[in-house]
Amino acid sequence: MTATSGKKAGIRALRVSAADVARHVGVSRATVSYVMNGRPGVSSEMRERVLAAAEELGHTSSSRAAQLRSQRTRVIGLVLTDIANPFYTEIAAGVIDAxxxxxxxxxxxxxQESPDVLACVVDAMIARGVDGIVLTVLHPEDGEVIRALRKAHVPFVQLSRRIPQLDADWVGLDDHHAAITVMDHVLDHGYQQIATIVGPRSSSASAARELGFVAAARARGIEIPPRRRISTYLSEDGGRRAVERLLADGPLPDALVCGSDAIAVGVLEVLRVQGVQAGDDVAVTGFDGLYPGVSLLSIITTINQPRRQMARTSFDLLARRIEGFGGAPQIITCPHFLRIGTTCGCPDSSVAPSGLELASPRH
Structure with a gap:
């Protein structure tokens, strides 16, 4: 076996450097460094060529090369906000299937919105060697989690929520535009007294929805007072608490515009107990497209987002990063449509099962 065509031996093996490997493959030393340190940014084909060359030449890190070729666990992490919320349940099913x-x-x-739990979960996933993580839970103050992931060279994709100004992949909805769409529909009914109920404002999705609701109302000359702009937990219980707060404050407004279907269902439960008819006495809308029918007599008006498509897209993007594909962060905006039901005050005859397409993907 010659020195140029086979593995080097003896003292010459100690002299095989990253530069030797780079020349053998025809790439830069930086590319070899990226591969040998397990960093992203190199295609899977090129990564395999570099690792094979390192082993063939007897590079002093050839044991590292062998390790890198076999170290993938074929396991990814998925961090949800609250798996009891049907939105996240369906996201989980979509990611698992893909x-x-x-x-x-x-x-x-x-x-469940706990930053301490998030930090512990991400640390555990890193320790167990996941190949990458899909995150649906990020808040602006979660920078330490991102630093931990990048230090460990674990690729990640943000799904639905994102940290503003973070240079990272994201898949989600144009929440601001979708919120304007549903508020415009509510205002087209002629309602003047409006309350909004959204999830935590530290969530980029919830914050964008609230801003969209307020902007659409303001464009029609309607100001929503602060006491009627409620932030709550993303659950049915959060919706119940919010409407109880509104009831304690005085007569209910004409319309309750909610930032999630889970919240809207909690609102509808309290109204039903109080003998208030959604759609007749008070309009209620949701966001997510989770509940086709709230009861035999009412169908919720909501923004429908393609949850399975979002889940699959986020996994596909993560898989590319795991395989070493570099390039600029991808921002993928999925389509949404307004599904008109009866809880907004529309009659049964106006309900279109297929919905009205109102937005297209933006990249």
């Missing part, structure tokens, strides 16, 4: 099609399993956890 991952299994490509030979991955999924380590699922939820945080």
């Amino acid at each position: 991952a299994r099609e490509q030979g991955y399993e999924v380590f699922v956890a939820h945080t």
Whole structure:
């Protein structure tokens, strides 16, 4: 076996450097460094060529090369806000289905909006060697979590929520535009007294929805007072608490515009107990497209977002990063449409099962 065509031996092996590997493959030393340190930014084909060359030449890090070729766990992490919320349940199912099609399993956890739980979950996933993580839970103050992921060279994709100004992949909805769409529909009914109920404002999605609601109302000359702009937990219980707060404040407004279907269902439960008819006495709208029918007599008006498509797209993007594809962060905006039901005050005859398409993907 010659020195140029086979593995080097003896003292010459100690002299095989990253530069030797780079020349052998025809790439830069930086590319070899990226591969040998397990960093993203190199295609899977090029990564395999570099690792094979390192082993062939007897590079002093050839044991590292062998390790890198076999170290993938074929497991990704998925961190949800609250798996009891049907939105996140469906996201989980979509990610798991897409991952299994490509030979991955999924380590699922939820945080219930706790930053401490998020930090512990991400640390555990890193320690267990996940190949990448899909995150639906990020808040602006979660920078330490991002730093931990980048230090460990674990790729990640933000789904639905994102940290503003973070240079990272994201898949989600144009929440601001969607919020304007549903508020415009509510205002077209002639309602003047409006309340909005959204999730935590530290969530980029909830914050954008509230801003869209307020902007659409203001464009029609309607100001929503602060006491009627409520932020609550993203659950049915959060919706119940919010409407109880409004009831304690005085007569209900004409319309309750909610930032999630889970919140809207909690609102509708309290109204039903109080003998208030949604759609007749008070308009109620949701956001997410989770509940086709609230009861036999009412269908919720809501923004429908393609949850399975969002889940699959986020996994596909993560899988590319795991395989070493570099390039600029991808911002993928999925389509949405307004599904008109009866809780907004529209009659049964106006309900269109297929919905009205109102937005297209933006990249």
